[in-house]
Amino acid sequence: MLACNGFDVIDLGVMVPAHRILDSVVECDADLVGLSGLITPSLEEMCNVAAEMERRGMSLPLLIGGATTSKAHTAVKIDPAYNLGQAVYVPDASRAVGVASALLSDEQRPALVAEVAAEYRAIAERRASERRSSRRASLAAARENRFTTDWSAYAPTTPPLLGVHTLGDYALGDLVGYVDWTPLFRTWELKGTFPRIFEDPSVGEVARSLHRDAEAMLERIVAERWIRADAVVGLWPANAIGDDIAVYADEDRGEPLATLHTLRQQMERDAAHPNLALADFVAPRDSDVADYVGAFAVTTGHLEHERSAQFERDNDDYSAILFKALCDRLAEAFAERLHEWVRREAWAYAPGESLSREELIAERYRGIRPAPGYGCQPDHTEKGTLFELLDAPARAGITLTESFAMNPGSSVSGMFLAHPDSRYFGVGHIGSDQLEDYAARKGWTAAEARRWLSPILDADDLPVAA
Ligand code: B12
Numbered sequence: 001m002l003a004c005n006g007f008d009v010i011d012l013g014v015m016v017p018a019h020r021i022l023d024s025v026v027e028c029d030a031d032l033v034g035l036s037g038l039i040t041p042s043l044e045e046m047c048n049v050a051a052e053m054e055r056r057g058m059s060l061p062l063l064i065g066g067a068t069t070s071k072a073h074t075a076v077k078i079d080p081a082y083n084l085g086q087a088v089y090v091p092d093a094s095r096a097v098g099v100a101s102a103l104l105s106d107e108q109r110p111a112l113v114a115e116v117a118a119e120y121r122a123i124a125e126r127r128a129s130e131r132r133s134s135r136r137a138s139l140a141a142a143r144e145n146r147f148t149t150d151w152s153a154y155a156p157t158t159p160p161l162l163g164v165h166t167l168g169d170y171a172l173g174d175l176v177g178y179v180d181w182t183p184l185f186r187t188w189e190l191k192g193t194f195p196r197i198f199e200d201p202s203v204g205e206v207a208r209s210l211h212r213d214a215e216a217m218l219e220r221i222v223a224e225r226w227i228r229a230d231a232v233v234g235l236w237p238a239n240a241i242g243d244d245i246a247v248y249a250d251e252d253r254g255e256p257l258a259t260l261h262t263l264r265q266q267m268e269r270d271a272a273h274p275n276l277a278l279a280d281f282v283a284p285r286d287s288d289v290a291d292y293v294g295a296f297a298v299t300t301g302h303l304e305h306e307r308s309a310q311f312e313r314d315n316d317d318y319s320a321i322l323f324k325a326l327c328d329r330l331a332e333a334f335a336e337r338l339h340e341w342v343r344r345e346a347w348a349y350a351p352g353e354s355l356s357r358e359e360l361i362a363e364r365y366r367g368i369r370p371a372p373g374y375g376c377q378p379d380h381t382e383k384g385t386l387f388e389l390l391d392a393p394a395r396a397g398i399t400l401t402e403s404f405a406m407n408p409g410s411s412v413s414g415m416f417l418a419h420p421d422s423r424y425f426g427v428g429h430i431g432s433d434q435l436e437d438y439a440a441r442k443g444w445t446a447a448e449a450r451r452w453l454s455p456i457l458d459a460d461d462l463p464v465a466a
Contacts, residue, residue, distance in 0.1 A: 050081040059084045175330050179332075299410060301410035370415050
C-alpha cells in the first residue's frame with residue numbers, strides 16, 4: 001500500500017488479468033479503479049475490465065491513462081462497455097488527484113460525470129460518422145497499387161552469419177554511446193529534443209540537472225553491473241509470397257520455417273503513393289531473387305525489478321523512475337547497436353557504414369527494423385512468430401504474456417529488412433476484406449482477428465465486449 005496525496009494506493013503490478021484486478025478491488029473495498037496501458041493489447045484488456053465491472057454490477061469510477069490510451073478510445077470503446085459507472089480518461093498523472101477527489105465527492109461527482117458522459121457521447125458519434133464517410137481502397141485495389149521495383153536489378157547480400165546468434169551478458173559500456181536521450185526527458189514530461197532542450201528557457205535548467213543525474217546513474221549501472229543485457233538475433237533466407245514473408249531454414253527455400261504476416265495500407269492512394277505492406281520490401285518468391293530477413297529480441301530488464309524495488313523501499317521514487325527510464329533507454333540503445341552490427345557484419349550489406357549517434361537516431365542508414373506494435377506492423381501477435389524463430393525465451397530470457405507484452409518490460413523485438421527503399425509507414429485502418437483475408441492467413445477465427453486487430457478496425461468490425 002502506498003500513500004499518495006491523501007489516497008491509499010494499491011499497485012497490483014503489471015499485466016494483471018481483469019478478474020484478478022476486480023477480485024482485489026472487492027477484497028480491499030476500493031473507491032475507484034485506475035488502469036494504465038503501454039501497448040494496444042492492453043487497451044483490449046481495459047475493455048474487458050470495464051465489461052467485467054458491468055457484469056459484476058459495480059459502479060466505481062474507472063480512471064484510464066498510459067501511452068496508448070486516449071480520450072477517443074475511452075469514449076468509443078471503454079465507456080460504452082460500462083453503463084453502470086463512468087470511465088474517465090486522465091491524460092497526465094498529475095491531474096489524477098483532482099479528478100479522483102471530484103469523483104469521490106458527493107457534491108462534485110454528478111456534474112463531472114454528466115460533463116464527461118456528454119463529451120464522450122459526442123466523441124463517439126463524431127467518430128462513427130467520420131468512419132462511415134472515410135474512403136478506403138479495396139484490398140484488391142491496394143494490392144494492385146503495391147510498392148514495386150525491378151527485382152531483377154536487385155542483388156541482395158547473402159549474410160555471412162546466417163542463422164540464430166545469442167549475445168548474452170553484452171558489455172553495457174558499449175551501449176552508452178547509442179543512447180537516444182530525448183525520450184528520457186519525455187518521461188518527465190519535459191518537451192524538447194536533446195541537446196537543444198538544454199537551451200529552452202522554461203525547461204532547460206531542469207533538463208540539464210536531470211541529464212546530469214542520468215549520466216551519473218548510468219556510470220554506476222555500467223561500472224557496478226546493475227543490470228544484464230541479453231539479445232538474440234537471427235538471419236534467414238526469405239521471400240515474399242503475396243503480403244506474407246516466408247522464412248526458410250536454408251538456401252533450398254523448401255518448406256518455410258515460419259511465415260511472417262504483414263498488413264497493407266488501404267487508404268485511397270495513387271500510383272505515386274503506393275499502398276504499402278512490409279512484405280513489399282522483400283523480393284517475391286516468383287522473382288527468383290534470393291532475399292533475406294532478420295529478427296531480434298533484446299532486453300536490459302534482467303535484474304531491473306530488484307533494484308527499482310529497493311529504491312522504492314527506500315522511498316527514493318526519483319531514483320526508481322530514473323533507473324527504469326535508463327533501462328528503457330539501454331534497451332533501445334541495444335537494438336540500435338545490434339542493428340548496426342547486422343548492417344556492418346552479420347548481414348554485411350553496409351560493411352563500410354560509419355555513422356554518428358545523431359545520424360543513427362535520424363536513421364540515415366539503409367534498411368529498417370520494424371517492431372510489432374509500431375504503425376507498419378500493428379499486429380502484436382507477430383512477436384509470437386519472431387520469438388519462436390529466435391527461441392528468445394531460452395536464448396535471452398524474454399517471454400511473452402498472454403497479451404503479447406514482453407517480460408522483462410525493458411525489452412524490444414522486431415525484424416530487420418535491408419531493401420534500400422524500405423521505409424516506415426502507418427498501416428492505418430483496414431477494411432473487412434483485409435480483416436477476413438488476414439484471419440485466413442493467420443489461421444484465426446473471425447473473433448480472434450477482431451480482438452487482435454481492433455485498434456485498426458472500423459466500428460462495424462469491432463469486437464463486442466464480453
Ligand atoms: C518508454 C517506452 C518503451 C520502453 C518500455 C517501458 C516498459 N518498461 O514497459 C521500451 C523502450 C522498452 C519500449 C518497448 C516497446 N514499445 Co514502447 N514506448 C515507450 C514510449 C517512448 C514512452 C512510454 C512512457 O513510458 N512514457 C512516459 C510515461 C510517464 O508516460 P505515460 O505512460 O503516457 O504515462 C503518463 C500518462 O499517460 C499518465 N498515466 C499513465 N498511466 C496512467 C494510469 C492512470 C489511472 C492515470 C490516471 C494516469 C496514467 O501518467 C503518466 C505521467 O503523466 C512510448 C511512446 C510515447 N511517446 O508514449 C512507446 C510506445 C508505448 N511503445 C510502443 C511499442 C510498440 C513498443 C514495443 C511493443 C515495440 C517492440 N515490438 O519491441 C515494445 C513493448 C515492450 C514490452 N515490454 O512489451 C508503442 C505502442 C503502440 C501500440 N500500438 O501498441 C508506443 C506508443 C510507440 C509508438 N509510437 O508506436 N517502449
